[in-house]
Amino acid sequence: MVPVSDCDAMIDSASTTDPAVAVLIAWFSDQGADFPWRQSRDRYAVLVAEVQLQSTQVARVVPYFERWMARWPTVDTLANAPLAEVLSAWQGLGYPRRARNLHRAAQMICTEGWPPADRLTDLPGVGPYTAAALRCFADEEPVLPIDVNVARVLARRFPDGWPGTPDGDGWTIGQALMDVGREWCTQRAPRCGSGCPLRDGCVAAESGHPELLAPTRRRQSAFAGSMRQRRGVLMRAMTSDGSVPIVQDIDAAVSLVADGLAREDGDLLRLPVD
16 A cells, blocks of 8 residues: 555545445445454554555555554554564564654654644654544544555546545445455556446546556666665564674665664664664
8 A cells, every 4th residue: 555645635525426436335345355454443553554554565464464463452562662673573564664653653642642633644654645544444534545546546437536425434435445446446457347346437447448547656666776675684684683794784784773773783783772
């Protein structure tokens, strides 16, 4: 789940009589995906899931989320956990700054309480998309979090704008649109004729080339040989062996220390103490 920089703001919803919305709600009630984070409306559980889902495929996140919540089931248990343990538990998900920010957010929440809805972005690592997701999936407010999957569905099926959400169905609509975007309304090969619940009345599908109608995505740079890959090598070594020689990759080591993801211990690089 990847936020779209120009589409991640929430949409305040209103009642609608559009039949496509009713079809979407009915379809999700019968066939919506059953992910572990959908079993809770707890803000902390939703925050963990949304942070883990950033730039990461759903299938990879499921086991991490389940292990994480078993180990740190509440925001205070995470806040009191050593950062080194948090980073170790995150190993393999990538982008470890997400784990550091999640840890800092938990500490902030335990100290100051949850920010009001209009200030959720005060939390470390929480941008407009994640704030909207918290309001929709935890607080069940009638707002629509827009990631790349939802943005595609809106662009193709509702080019004139989202028609509105019936009262009390904000959570269902948000989850349903994500399922449709992930499973049917994909970027390059949309499965319009394979059971998409929004196929009827879809102008993009009728055009014969729905793949041409989609928001532009930021192209990600190559992973092989990148600083991200080099940092990952050092993070894995610290997690498995406890330390790694700084000289193994000085630039990557300096980068990790600057981000608060590692500390220097003489000639060695280790996970941070707190």
